[in-house]
Every structure is written in structure tokens, then in C-alpha cells.
Amino acid sequence: MSRRTLAAGLAMAAALPLTAQPATAELSSVRFPSARFPLGARVVPTKTMTTVTQGIDLYDVKAGSSTDGYTVTVLMPSGRDYGMLPTAEARVAEVEAAGETASLQKVVRPGVADAPSQTVYMVRVGLWSLKDKKKAEKSAKKLKEAGLKVKVDYLGDDGLKTTGPWDVKVVMIDARTFRGSYAATLGTSVAKRETVSSMAKAGKAVVAVNGGFFNIHTDKALRGEPVGASVVGGRLLSEAVPGRSAVVLRGRTAKITELKTDVTAISQDGERVEVNGINRAATTDELVLYTEEYGAKTPTGGTDAVLDATGRVTGLRASGAAVAKGTRVLHGNGVGSDWLNEHAWQEWKVDVVSKVVDLRTKKALKLTPDLNVIAGGVGLVRNGKTKITAKRDGHDSMNMILRRHPRTLLGTTRNGSLILATIDGRQPGVTVGANFVEAAQFMRWLGATQAINLDGGGSTALFVDKKVVNRPSDGAERGVGDALLVLPQ
Structure with missing residues (x-):
């Protein structure tokens, strides 16, 4: 297969345009649209x-x-399946040195509201129908044996024309x-992952x-x-990424x-400090709040101040223990630990004020x-x-x-x-x-x-x-x- 034929076989739209669509008329109820499906050939669904x-x-x-099939994508030195033109051209030469014909494909990632478009290049070998995936895998194996890093790609996943x-x-x-x-639900705890069905059944959704x-x-x-x-x-139960x-x-x-969130710890002596996170692993010099929903032990290597429901400090302890029901724990390490030792004495009150904006x-x-x-x-x-x-x-x-x-x-x-x-x-x-x-x-x-x-x-x-x-x-x-x-x- 010639490079020109292969390139034609792999031809795709460079990007999906951000096309304007007519505004939806206001309705008294939500209704499924009667218009054609908005993607692809816009057929009647x-x-x-x-x-x-x-x-x-x-x-x-x-x-x-x-109508999509398979191709073999040659990975760049970075491990990505795309790169800049000089890198991609060098990969084409390596493929041809291995006795195969490569296609150099220009791809434009569309611009979005807060990121400009990006032009990159992919190097691909061969084009096979959906039923011929094994042939693509055989070609990929040959290229790997020649020292190239490759993967078999289904063209429908590309994000271009389909x-x-x-x-x-x-x-x-x-x-x-x-x-x-x-x-909303986090299931039985923040730390643990659960299936949607288990959380739905537990919540009677x-x-x-x-x-x-x-x-x-x-x-x-x-x-x-x-x-x-x-x-x-x-x-x-978890702070915002602003x-x-x-x-x-x-x-x-x-x-x-x-959204943004602000969480502040205020000691009864009037000292205030930012709480850096909620129910997550702590990094150096942080103060992190753990609630009873956390479902895991606090990190080791710091100080825990255990608060009752009123904010009273029931005790300071070495970190690395569970959060008991009805309590919260302020955990600090480094600078965070110093603040607790200075402003969260036993029987003192520490208010934790949370704001979601x-x-x-x-x-x-x-x-x-x-x-x-x-x-x-x-x-x-x-x-x-x-x-x-x-x-x-x-x-x-x-x-x-x-x-x-x-x-x-x-x-x-x-x-x-x-x-x-x-x-x-x-x-x-x-x-x-x-x-x-x-x-x-x-x-x-x-x-x-x-x-x-x-x-x-x-x-x-x-x-x-x-x-x-x-x-x-x-x-x-x-x-x-x-x-x-x-x-x-």
C-alpha cells in the first residue's frame, strides 16, 4: 500500500468545530428532541x-x-501517540527503515474556552477493517520486534470524523x-471506593x-x-479546587x-489558621481536617487534635489513628503540628468554620x-x-x-x-x-x-x-x- 493511499484511507477531519446551535425554546417541561442525532452523519436515532x-x-x-477500523500508531520518545513535526518525521524514517510504510497524519485539537487549539502529528502504519484486528496486532508485533514502541488503535476513538x-x-x-x-453520597466512607449500584441501593435511589x-x-x-x-x-467532606x-x-x-471553599480553625486564644484540606492525605506543613466519614486512619508523623461535637479539644495524640464517631480530628505536620501544639491545648475550644462560595x-x-x-x-x-x-x-x-x-x-x-x-x-x-x-x-x-x-x-x-x-x-x-x-x- 502506498503512503498516498494509506494517507487517504486515514483521512479525517482535523477538528470538530464549535458550531453554533439555535437556542432551545423554553418549555414548561423537559422533552426529548425530535431533531436528528447531533453527532456524526446526523441520522434519525x-x-x-x-x-x-x-x-x-x-x-x-x-x-x-x-465504518471505522484499526491502524497501528507509532509512539513518540515521550510515550505519547503524537508529537511535533520533526519528531514525527524521524519516526516515519524509523518505520521505513524497518521495511514498513508509514503515514504522517496532521491532527488539530480544537480550541476550547480557556485553551487554544494545538497542532500535532501522528505516525501510523496500515489500515484494517473492524473484523481484521488480528492483522493489525500482527503488524504491531513486527514493528515491536524492530525496536519500535507501538499500539493498535481503533480509529473511532480518535475523536475526529466518525x-x-x-x-x-x-x-x-x-x-x-x-x-x-x-x-450526593460518598458511600460508607470518603476513603473507600464503591459502585454506583451499591450506593444507590443503600440510599434507596x-x-x-x-x-x-x-x-x-x-x-x-x-x-x-x-x-x-x-x-x-x-x-x-472535601474541599473545592477553586x-x-x-x-x-x-x-x-x-x-x-x-465553587471555592474556605476552612479556618480558630483557637479560643484568638489565633486563626487556614485548614488546607479535608479528608485527604496531608503534605508537608499542612493542617488537614478529618471527619468521622473519612473511614481511614489519619496520617502518621504528625500531631492530631481530637475535637468533640462542640469543638472542645478532648486530647492531643500522635497521629495515625482512626476518627471516632461523633468527633473530628485536626491533623498537622511540620508548621501545622506546631500550631496545634501552641493553640489546641486539651479542653480548649477550637472552632472550625467552613464556607462554600x-x-x-x-x-x-x-x-x-x-x-x-x-x-x-x-x-x-x-x-x-x-x-x-x-x-x-x-x-x-x-x-x-x-x-x-x-x-x-x-x-x-x-x-x-x-x-x-x-x-x-x-x-x-x-x-x-x-x-x-x-x-x-x-x-x-x-x-x-x-x-x-x-x-x-x-x-x-x-x-x-x-x-x-x-x-x-x-x-x-x-x-x-x-x-x-x-x-x-
């Missing part, structure tokens, strides 16, 4: 609707067809007729989805910790916004028992327009913006209705997932005027009426950090 309970409908949606297919589940909760409420991202870069036993703000029943997207739940209302309104949220907060991953839609805040929300990479993954999406409409959606992916020939641009287009198509991306990939799970209704890409449910629950009352 097939859908099946099931009424879950009053005000809640589940839609099983399928669209598109499979015909699909897509397998989507959508839950529409009508603000006009829904009589239940929304809540009729619908549930996985929540925000959790910390995969901490100790294995602590990886249930949310990356961002978490409030459950009015209790702040300015990142979140969904604020109160009763049967849901609002998407950006809505950055759109500049007002603090009242931490009442009906308040729940789940951190989002990336803002997608704001005031009816595509606004992808990938950089602010920590996901401005090629992999996260352009490539397709399973997605869990949350949106609100003009009248306050809630839309929850999962787009399954990583299942060649069955469903391709979505990139950020496609996810935003999809939520606008559904009628969302505000929308965010929650955790996705293998975490994507939608629980409806006692079972998971989507197909998690791991083949089974993954344990996650938190979940959003839709309660019948």
Missing part, C-alpha cells in the same frame, strides 16, 4: 422510552453505524412533575449516576477521595456553577442538611452556549479534549429540569463514546442550557430502577468516589 416514576423518563438511544455508532442512555427529570429530591473524579494518585486505600468539592447533607465546575443540589433543585453569585451557600454538592470534571455548556473549560478544570490535554471516551453528563434546562446522560464508549463496532466538543453538542441537543462532564471512562455508570442500564467499558461496574442520587421523596 432510534429510541425507546420508559417511565421510571412520576416526572422521570428513561430513554435508550442508538444512532450511527460502524459515523459512530453511539449507545446512549438519557434520564430526563421534569421539574414540573417530579416530586422527589436529589442527594430510583436513579443514580457516578459523580466527579476521584484521586487515583494517592494511597490505594484512600482513592475514594473526591477531587473537588463534596458536600453531603450539609457537611463539607473555580472548578460543580453541581449544587438542594431538595429537588440542581444548579451548575463554580458560589463564584457566579459571589454568595456563600448555607450548609443546611438539604445541601449536597458534587464536583464536576469539565464545564461544557453555559447559558445555552458551548463553553468548555478544560484548562480551568484540569483536563486540557489532547487525550481528554479530542479523543472519545465513555461520558457521564449532567445538564439543567431553563425551567430547572435535570438531564442525566451516559454515552458508552471503548467498545469498537458497538459504541464510540464522545469527546468534549461532542458531549457539549449532545447536551445542547437535549435541551440543556447548563451542562458539565462528570467522571467518565470506566467509571461511567447509570443506575435506574434497581440495575445499571448502560454498559460500563471495563465490562463490569468500577468502584467510584461518589454518586448523585435521585430519591423518590
Whole structure:
């Protein structure tokens, strides 16, 4: 196969444009759109609707067809599957020295609201149909034997032009007729990861989805910790990453916004100090608050001040012990430990004051028992327009913006209705997932005027009426950090 023929076979759109879409007309209730599916060739989707309970409908949606196949991608010295032009050209020469024909592919990652576009290059070998994956694997093996690092790629995952297919589940909760409420849960503890279905069943939810991202870069036993703000029943259990997207739940209302949190410890001698974190591993010179929901021991190598429900210091202890029910622990190391030893004497009072601020309104949220907060991953839609805040929300990479993954999406409409959606992916020939641009287009198509991306990939799970209704890409449910629950009352 010539390089020209191969390049033609691999030709794809360089980027998905952030196209304007007409504003959704305000409705008295949330309705599934009658327009063509917004992705790919914009075909008429097939859908099946099931009424879950009053005000809640589940839609099983399928669209598109499979035309993508496989190629072999040559990795760059960095280990990435793309690089700058000189690096990519050097890789082409190495492939041809190994007796194979390589294609140099230019790829443009689209610009988003807070990150410019990026042009990179990929080096690829061969093009095989969906049923010929073994042939691609055989070619990859030959290249590995020649000393090249490669991987077999399904082209539907690229995030460029595709015909699909897509397998989507959508839950529409009508603000006009829904009589239940929304809540967040971290399961049995902050530290532990649990499946959405286990948390949903424990909370007696009729619908549930996985929540925000959790910390995969901490100790294995602590990886249930949310990356961002978490409030459950009015209790702040994880601090915000300032300015990142979140969904604020109160009763049967849901609002998407950006948050920051401030936590301060105030000793009875008047000394004040910032509390750096809540229910997470502590770093050098930090002061971290642990609540009874933490579910793990405090870190070793510091000082713990144990507080009762009134804020009275019941004792100072060496760190590395559990948090007893009805207590909180201020843990410090280095400078944080010094502050505790100087201002948290036994029987003294230490008030811990927590504040959660809505950055759109500049007002603090009242931490009442009906308040729940789940951190989002990336803002997608704001005031009816595509606004992808990938950089602010920590996901401005090629992999996260352009490539397709399973997605869990949350949106609100003009009248306050809630839309929850999962787009399954990583299942060649069955469903391709979505990139950020496609996810935003999809939520606008559904009628969302505000929308965010929650955790996705293998975490994507939608629980409806006692079972998971989507197909998690791991083949089974993954344990996650938190979940959003839709309660019948």
C-alpha cells in the first residue's frame, strides 16, 4: 500500500468545530428532541422510552453505524501517540527503515474556552477493517520486534470524523412533575471506593449516576477521595479546587456553577489558621481536617487534635489513628503540628468554620442538611452556549479534549429540569463514546442550557430502577468516589 493511499484511507477531519446551535425554546417541561442525532452523519436515532416514576423518563438511544477500523500508531520518545513535526518525521524514517510504510497524519485539537487549539502529528502504519484486528496486532508485533514502541488503535476513538455508532442512555427529570429530591453520597466512607449500584441501593435511589473524579494518585486505600468539592447533607467532606465546575443540589433543585471553599480553625486564644484540606492525605506543613466519614486512619508523623461535637479539644495524640464517631480530628505536620501544639491545648475550644462560595453569585451557600454538592470534571455548556473549560478544570490535554471516551453528563434546562446522560464508549463496532466538543453538542441537543462532564471512562455508570442500564467499558461496574442520587421523596 502506498503512503498516498494509506494517507487517504486515514483521512479525517482535523477538528470538530464549535458550531453554533439555535437556542432551545423554553418549555414548561423537559422533552426529548425530535431533531436528528447531533453527532456524526446526523441520522434519525432510534429510541425507546420508559417511565421510571412520576416526572422521570428513561430513554435508550442508538444512532450511527460502524465504518471505522484499526491502524497501528507509532509512539513518540515521550510515550505519547503524537508529537511535533520533526519528531514525527524521524519516526516515519524509523518505520521505513524497518521495511514498513508509514503515514504522517496532521491532527488539530480544537480550541476550547480557556485553551487554544494545538497542532500535532501522528505516525501510523496500515489500515484494517473492524473484523481484521488480528492483522493489525500482527503488524504491531513486527514493528515491536524492530525496536519500535507501538499500539493498535481503533480509529473511532480518535475523536475526529466518525459515523459512530453511539449507545446512549438519557434520564430526563421534569421539574414540573417530579416530586422527589436529589442527594450526593460518598458511600460508607470518603476513603473507600464503591459502585454506583451499591450506593444507590443503600440510599434507596430510583436513579443514580457516578459523580466527579476521584484521586487515583494517592494511597490505594484512600482513592475514594473526591477531587473537588463534596458536600453531603450539609457537611463539607472535601474541599473545592477553586473555580472548578460543580453541581449544587438542594431538595429537588440542581444548579451548575463554580465553587471555592474556605476552612479556618480558630483557637479560643484568638489565633486563626487556614485548614488546607479535608479528608485527604496531608503534605508537608499542612493542617488537614478529618471527619468521622473519612473511614481511614489519619496520617502518621504528625500531631492530631481530637475535637468533640462542640469543638472542645478532648486530647492531643500522635497521629495515625482512626476518627471516632461523633468527633473530628485536626491533623498537622511540620508548621501545622506546631500550631496545634501552641493553640489546641486539651479542653480548649477550637472552632472550625467552613464556607462554600458560589463564584457566579459571589454568595456563600448555607450548609443546611438539604445541601449536597458534587464536583464536576469539565464545564461544557453555559447559558445555552458551548463553553468548555478544560484548562480551568484540569483536563486540557489532547487525550481528554479530542479523543472519545465513555461520558457521564449532567445538564439543567431553563425551567430547572435535570438531564442525566451516559454515552458508552471503548467498545469498537458497538459504541464510540464522545469527546468534549461532542458531549457539549449532545447536551445542547437535549435541551440543556447548563451542562458539565462528570467522571467518565470506566467509571461511567447509570443506575435506574434497581440495575445499571448502560454498559460500563471495563465490562463490569468500577468502584467510584461518589454518586448523585435521585430519591423518590
